[in-house]
Amino acid sequence: MDTKLIKTFGEDILQYRLRTARQKKRMQYEDFDKYLIQLHKEQKALYLQRWQLGWELLNPPVQQGWKRYFVLREDVMNNKHAEFFTSILKKINTVHYSWKKDFTVKRKKFGRKVYVVRQQGLLEPDELHFNRLGFTEAEKQMFYAYFCMDSSGKSYLRYAFVEPWRFVLVVKPHIIYKVRKMDAAINKRIAEIDNYLKRNDYEKRQQKIIGGKYRYYHFVDKDIPNNDFKNKPVTRIIDMIKET
Known part of the structure; x- marks a missing residue:
């Protein structure tokens, strides 16, 4: 008031x-x-x-582009360890979708637009994701760890399959059998x-x-030692160097 x-x-x-x-x-x-x-x-x-x-069933089903994923190579499938590698593949398989059967994308090369095949690899999870996938001890032996760098410059571990040659890519029609009901x-x-x-x-x-999605926080890395020269005049810095 x-x-x-x-x-x-x-x-x-x-x-x-x-x-x-x-x-x-x-x-x-x-x-x-x-x-x-x-x-x-x-x-x-x-x-x-x-x-x-x-959901609402489609009668008849319709094809919506193509999908590409990994399967066991024929010789591996006929091997006695096929079940072992099938269990691994279920956890690291990736699926890509495309309207084109050849899975090509447009890229620029020397100022010209060219079509190149879209790259696809097996899943390489980070350490937390790797532990959540439920690998057995025998399956874990089939992976090796390597360090990666994120956008902030911090390193972290990723796990890659040792023998990716056991799996090959196949392209299949992407068939839609049902769609969500709409109002x-x-x-x-x-x-x-x-x-x-x-x-x-x-x-x-x-x-x-x-x-609070757009709030910003200031993170302090405790591993970085304190800078004794920070926010000090040049004359004081020179005296500190002489004292040391």
């Missing part, structure tokens, strides 16, 4: 709960944040409703909310108030 109003009309003015311009402005921001939270809750409820609609009203409302948030650039604000 503004003190000028109290001096002018006395303390009885407090019972009317009049708000200053600053309080009114803050309430507008708070009301808008509550509206963004309400939209987020509505979005979650709509996505859940759409997911609970279930026009639900899809329309989801699109309206998404367009409203994106058109007005409210997504960042919404994510910040519901989960």
